[in-house]
Amino acid sequence: xxxEAVTEAKGGGVGGGGVADEFIVAPNPGDPALSAPVSGIxxxxxxxxxxxxQERALTLYLNAQEVVTMMTIGDHPDLLAVGYLLNQNMxxxxxxxxxxxxxxxxxxxxxxxxxxxxxEDKMKKKVRTSGCAQGTVFxxxxxxxxxxxxxxxxxxKTSWLYALTKKINTAPSLYLTAGAIHGCVLCxxxxxxxxxxxxxxxxxVDKIAGWMxxxxxxxxxxxxxxxxxxxxxxxxxxxxxxIPILVSRSGFTAWGVELAKQAGLTLIxxxxxxxxxxxxGEDRIxxxxxxxxxxxxxKKHRRKGAGDD
Amino acid sequence: xxxEAVTEAKGGGVGGGGVADEFIVAPNPGDPALSAPVSGIxxxxxxxxxxxxQERALTLYLNAQEVVTMMTIGDHPDLLAVGYLLNQNMxxxxxxxxxxxxxxxxxxxxxxxxxxxxxEDKMKKKVRTSGCAQGTVFxxxxxxxxxxxxxxxxxxKTSWLYALTKKINTAPSLYLTAGAIHGCVLCxxxxxxxxxxxxxxxxxVDKIAGWMxxxxxxxxxxxxxxxxxxxxxxxxxxxxxxIPILVSRSGFTAWGVELAKQAGLTLIxxxxxxxxxxxxGEDRIxxxxxxxxxxxxxKKHRRKGAGDD
Numbered sequence: 215x216x217x218e219a220v221t222e223a224k225g226g227g228v229g230g231g232g233v234a235d236e237f238i239v240a241p242n243p244g245d246p247a248l249s250a251p252v253s254g255i256x257x258x259x260x261x262x263x264x265x266x267x268q269e270r271a272l273t274l275y276l277n278a279q280e281v282v283t284m285m286t287i288g289d290h291p292d293l294l295a296v297g298y299l300l301n302q303n304m305x306x307x308x309x310x311x312x313x314x315x316x317x318x319x320x321x322x323x324x325x326x327x328x329x330x331x332x333x334e335d336k337m338k339k340k341v342r343t344s345g346c347a348q349g350t351v352f353x354x355x356x357x358x359x360x361x362x363x364x365x366x367x368x369x370x371k372t373s374w375l376y377a378l379t380k381k382i383n384t385a386p387s388l389y390l391t392a393g394a395i396h397g398c399v400l401c402x403x404x405x406x407x408x409x410x411x412x413x414x415x416x417x418x419v420d421k422i423a424g425w426m427x428x429x430x431x432x433x434x435x436x437x438x439x440x441x442x443x444x445x446x447x448x449x450x451x452x453x454x455x456x457i458p459i460l461v462s463r464s465g466f467t468a469w470g471v472e473l474a475k476q477a478g479l480t481l482i483x484x485x486x487x488x489x490x491x492x493x494x495g496e497d498r499i500x501x502x503x504x505x506x507x508x509x510x511x512x513k514k515h516r517r518k519g520a521g522d523d
Numbered sequence: 524x525x526x527e528a529v530t531e532a533k534g535g536g537v538g539g540g541g542v543a544d545e546f547i548v549a550p551n552p553g554d555p556a557l558s559a560p561v562s563g564i565x566x567x568x569x570x571x572x573x574x575x576x577q578e579r580a581l582t583l584y585l586n587a588q589e590v591v592t593m594m595t596i597g598d599h600p601d602l603l604a605v606g607y608l609l610n611q612n613m614x615x616x617x618x619x620x621x622x623x624x625x626x627x628x629x630x631x632x633x634x635x636x637x638x639x640x641x642x643e644d645k646m647k648k649k650v651r652t653s654g655c656a657q658g659t660v661f662x663x664x665x666x667x668x669x670x671x672x673x674x675x676x677x678x679x680k681t682s683w684l685y686a687l688t689k690k691i692n693t694a695p696s697l698y699l700t701a702g703a704i705h706g707c708v709l710c711x712x713x714x715x716x717x718x719x720x721x722x723x724x725x726x727x728v729d730k731i732a733g734w735m736x737x738x739x740x741x742x743x744x745x746x747x748x749x750x751x752x753x754x755x756x757x758x759x760x761x762x763x764x765x766i767p768i769l770v771s772r773s774g775f776t777a778w779g780v781e782l783a784k785q786a787g788l789t790l791i792x793x794x795x796x797x798x799x800x801x802x803x804g805e806d807r808i809x810x811x812x813x814x815x816x817x818x819x820x821x822k823k824h825r826r827k828g829a830g831d832d
Binding site (some may be wrong): 230249250255256257258259266267269270285443445466468469470484488490494499 | 561563579596722780
């Protein structure tokens with residue numbers, strides 16, 4: 215399935231050389247549109263120059279309907295738009311997209327579907343979710359959530375987990391360049407396929423959902439890695455995407471754990487160095503790596519929490 | 524003003540002894556309602572027990588109008604409700620609150636004001652903001668933002684900054700108990716006054732805004748500390764609250780920096796150990812502490828990023 219994805223993949227900004235070659239879509243920290251130079255003073259009073267990530271308003275329309283205005287770093291607006299609509303259950307798996315128009319100057323993206331849509335009423339009922347969240351989850355998302363059944367035979371080898379986190383943490387990224395950004399990575403086995411970053415973690419998730427839809431990727435054999443916390447909203451999105459395994463370097467919320475158990479999702483958090491904690495779907499984990507000691511993470515690539523919220 | 528606040532302060536869960544005594548409102552990690560035990564397996568396959576933070580739905584009504592459903596850890600629902608309405612500009616500084624009713628079982632909080640309110644139209648126009656954001660910001664918030672002028676004479680001594688971060692990082696907190704939670708602290712001089720935590724950082728900010736309103740606290744001499752990123756939304760909220768100095772251990776977004784400069788807000792990020800970076804309103808900073816070396820943060824209290832998103 216990854217093969218299919220490869221052949222159809224949109225060219226992401228793949229950093230040249232080494233680990234980055236494994237990615238179908240990788241961050242493009244060199245893109246001047248994604249970060250900006252800022253001048254300030256440090257703790258000694260010395261003048262310093264640094265780079266910070268961009269944050270732009272993007273208004274999403276589904277056909278004639280204005281849906282939401284998102285704050286985003288601005289890359290992959292087409293995938294963000296499609297992924298948002300999918301994760302909000304406003305776009306169905308069998309929907310045919312006639313076109314996606316993006317106007318960078320206006321900060322507008324329009325998704326046109328063959329099926330007529332009308333979410334006037336749906337737009338009225340919103341739930342504000344936790345942390346770096348969607349901001350809104352529509353009522354019927356939960357109804358859909360309860361109907362999803364995740365593949366039992368999917369597995370996660372601990373050797374894959376250690377290889378993935380190392381490749382992800384060492385890949386060139388906006389996080390390493392400018393910090394204050396979240397990352398989500400769609401993985402298969404020990405290979406990271408699609409690495410998306412955004413100022414809103416929910417956007418990074420949605421961009422991956424959009425990429426999967428546009429590339430017909432099979433969720434059943436995928437592993438989803440995120441830098442963010444495992445809240446109810448993160449668990450709901452992963453299940454909505456049909457991915458059986460969710461891994462984060464961050465912690466859990468009680469409802470996130472409860473929903474993961476309910477959906478049969480393998481939920482792994484606090485994954486740092488060789489350490490991790492699995493609190494749901496542990497049976498999918500295959501302990502094939504030596505975890506008797508924790509080598510930790512080298513300082514350069516450790517996320518210092520600049521991705522907070 | 525802090526004096527006023529003290530006399531009127533609602534009893535927060537102040538942990539006994541030491542630093543915690545400085546707080547008027549401090550986290551209450553001992554409250555069983557705020558975290559739950561979870562069982563799982565670690566990287567060696569060994570069974571482990573841990574605690575994770577709660578995440579509950581709370582639906583907010585302003586008089587007869589349903590406003591939003593928030594995911595929150597569940598403490599201080601009254602302050603969260605008032606603060607949310609203030610930061611959304613739906614409640615005015617001169618509004619008189621007739622009552623706040625909270626039903627824990629129903630997960631509903633109702634704020635009743637003397638002034639009749641009707642935000643039917645307002646509710647239709649929402650903006651989803653970055654990171655651990657409000658989720659929604661109403662159009663006229665920006666209009667209000669442009670009218671705020673922050674006190675020029677406010678100052679931040681680096682000795683205060685170092686004292687504050689140390690007191691905050693060592694105070695008993697849900698972060699230290701269960702992780703995966705954000706913290707915001709209202710400070711004055713070198714004293715942390717109100718320390719709120721929540722699964723959504725926006726909720727922690729709103730609870731502090733609500734506390735300030737209910738206790739008539741003066742924002743002019745305050746310093747706002749957050750664990751989260753300095754996005755546009757975080758800068759907007761701080762300016763809306765009238766606080767001239769915003770400090771975070773996390774990084775910046777370009778628009779956040781731009782808005783801080785526009786509003787004359789002192790914006791300090793990447794504050795870890797003795798290090799920090801000031802990118803706006805640097806003139807309010809008084810370098811009175813020895814910053815020639817960085818002692819870093821002791822491992823136990825370092826935020827490992829479990830507060831991500």
